[in-house]
Amino acid sequence: MSQVQKVNTPQYTLPGGIYLIQSIIQVVIIGAGPAGILAALRLQRFNHISPIIYEVRSEPTTLGGAVGIPSNGLRLLFRLGLWDALRERGAETSTLSVHAIKGQVIGNMDMTSWSREKTGFGYLRIRRVDLMEVLYEEARKAGIPIHFSKHLTGIEEDNKGVTVTFSDGSSDKADLLLGCDGIHSMVRKLYVDPNTEPQYSGISNIYSLVPTSELPSAAASIDGLNVMLTTDGLLAISPCRASRDMVYWFFSRELAIPPGGDTRDGWEERGKQQVETIKSIVLDLIKDSEGEWGLTIKESIRQTNTLRFYPVYRLPTGGQWSKGRCLIIGDAAHAMQPHASQGVSMALEDIFMLSNLLDSNLGSLNEAFRVYEQKRRHRVDEMHQLAERNGGIRKRTPPWQLWFKEIATSGVLGIYNLFGLGKLGLGQKPLAYDVEEDTH
Ligand SMILES: Cc1cc2nc3c(=O)[nH]c(=O)nc-3n(C[C@H](O)[C@H](O)[C@H](O)COP(=O)(O)OP(=O)(O)OC[C@H]3O[C@@H](n4cnc5c(N)ncnc54)[C@H](O)[C@@H]3O)c2cc1C
The missing domain is CATH 3.50.50.60 (FAD/NAD(P)-binding domain)
Structure with a gap:
């Protein structure tokens, strides 16, 4: 040629x-x-x-699957003239709701309350x-x-x-x-x-996209990122389309390198096993979850037909x-x-x-x-x-530690909201960073 x-x-x-x-x-x-x-x-x-x-x-x-893009990235996409087209497709989802293993909400926060004020942009989850x-x-x-x-x-x-x-x-x-x-x-x-x-991080993800038409009606009103800590990893679900017609869920857990070593074949085999077994593993981990949330997340997992496995490298x-x-x-x-x-x-x-x-x-x-x-x-x-x-919060945890983590999370989020720490930019300063200001 x-x-x-x-x-x-x-x-x-x-x-x-x-x-x-x-x-x-x-x-x-x-x-x-x-x-x-x-x-x-x-x-x-x-x-x-x-x-x-x-x-x-x-x-x-x-x-x-679907990626989350916070304020610092969205501002740059706006400067490239892409914001309107992206916002028409993705879901603006800046609230984080943390659920206990029994299903109830133990804390909420707006992940971009302060950075949105500084930049004009919050958080977009988009396929x-x-x-x-x-x-x-x-x-x-x-x-x-x-x-x-x-x-x-x-x-x-x-x-x-x-x-x-x-x-x-x-x-x-x-x-x-x-x-x-x-x-x-x-x-x-x-x-x-x-x-x-590249090195394996010790964490692997399984994720899927599920149309809300196949789920209980509550799935269409899921807002923001909903997460639940389990003894064997982190489970999360979020809308990912502006029309709210699809949810993205993932389970992120600690997983060792395959017995045969860090090879493509080893990971393919392990990925196959994970995809085959993960639905029942997660459903068992969250079997005590109740209420609308519990029902919706369990149904989302049951109705999932295609799962993708992803060992996280860095x-x-x-x-x-x-x-x-x-x-x-x-x-x-x-x-x-x-x-x-x-x-x-x-x-x-x-x-x-x-x-x-x-x-x-x-x-x-x-x-x-x-x-x-x-x-x-x-x-x-x-x-x-x-x-x-x-990534650390995805690691395996004994039940007593999970109980302790739930209490601690509830306490921290309670204090965060009570004292309006979000307004001080706590945890959000990196999201308001403007690379263009830094260039000059
Ligand atoms: C499970 C998971 C979840 C993630 N969630 C998020 C998230 O929520 N938010 C977020 O911001 N990021 C997330 N990321 C990270 C994000 O996907 C990457 O940071 C981003 O895609 C990087 O873009 P990139 O263009 O640098 O690389 P890539 O997206 O990897 O694109 C590289 C491109 O180069 C091509 N390519 C590869 N080799 C060659 C070659 N030799 N010649 C020519 N072309 C080649 C590839 O086919 C591909 O098209 C996630 C990643 C994973 C794995």
Whole structure:
């Protein structure tokens, strides 16, 4: 196959491999997930850089559950002009209701009361397929080319640009390469940081999407994120569509690496077992749950036909993010556990930081990457740690400890609401962080 695209890159490289920002007119993006498409949209509109995206899958993905996007990410989606389309599809759900194992509510809180006041945005739960459809449509309208079935095999740089090659023999050349290819990033493996490997977090998730038409009528009025701690993990349910016609539920629990080791086959086998047994395991764990909530959650689980199993992997902190003209962003650089709902928002913050630095007077790409790293590292590490801490509550607990946790949670949420601690921004400051203010 011939070259996909020819680019006449001007020679704006100074001796010693210094790449001038003004020379960046084309960017190759590897990966058409949230990070890749959002980066393409922003760099095209704001920096007038032409993007071209290469995706390994053969077509847009229809897989996935539903992601939560809090204030910091929603504000950036608004600035990209995507908020109205996303809000038409997703469910705005910022309340958290914690249920005891017997079903009754032991505490409520608005997770974004303060950050919504600061940013104008709360919390959106949206099916991944809806999110991706909105992004693909926006890319289509912007005329951004996305090439599918592209298996990256090589990355090379010279003073005229960076060249990527694919298994079908095609290649492309640009001034800037963005690795947006997720946790198992080939851009990272082949080029930027081959030594950084994903690690299993010790936590696995099972999730499903269930139409409310198949559930008791109360399911259509579930509002916000409803969670219940059990002795063997965390169970949660939330609406995920503006029309409230579908709920997303997940069970997140501690699970050891398969006996055969951390291999794809081992996980496939374990995933199959989990999918086959989890409904009865969870129904047994919550058998004493009563009232409308108890009935609804049990029925949601019984009516579930398709379940997906997902062992949660993350990247260790401290890996390398850039090399030469190449930067990895989003999960490719810093995949974290999903328990802080910050994956998509961290990718958005990466993109805005990069875009603003490319628009600044830093002069060279090398300097832009240096400042990028200096500013992003602390924020990303902080969210990484928060997600890991939140993962802790999913661990196995003896019944007496669960009882104690319920009392403690009820007490903490009671005090939080009584003294209006939400109004002080307690626990919400990271959600009001504005990456654009931090760039300047
Ligand atoms: C169970 C679970 C629940 C989650 N919940 C949330 C949540 O509530 N909120 C939230 O913000 N985040 C959540 N996340 C995390 C979130 O999904 C990620 O942070 C986010 O998708 C990262 O986007 P990305 O574009 O960087 O990577 P990805 O979404 O992984 O996209 C990478 C893209 O690159 C493609 N690709 C891979 N390899 C190659 C290659 N070699 N060449 C070309 N293309 C390639 C992939 O096919 C994919 O299209 C969750 C994750 C999991 C696993």
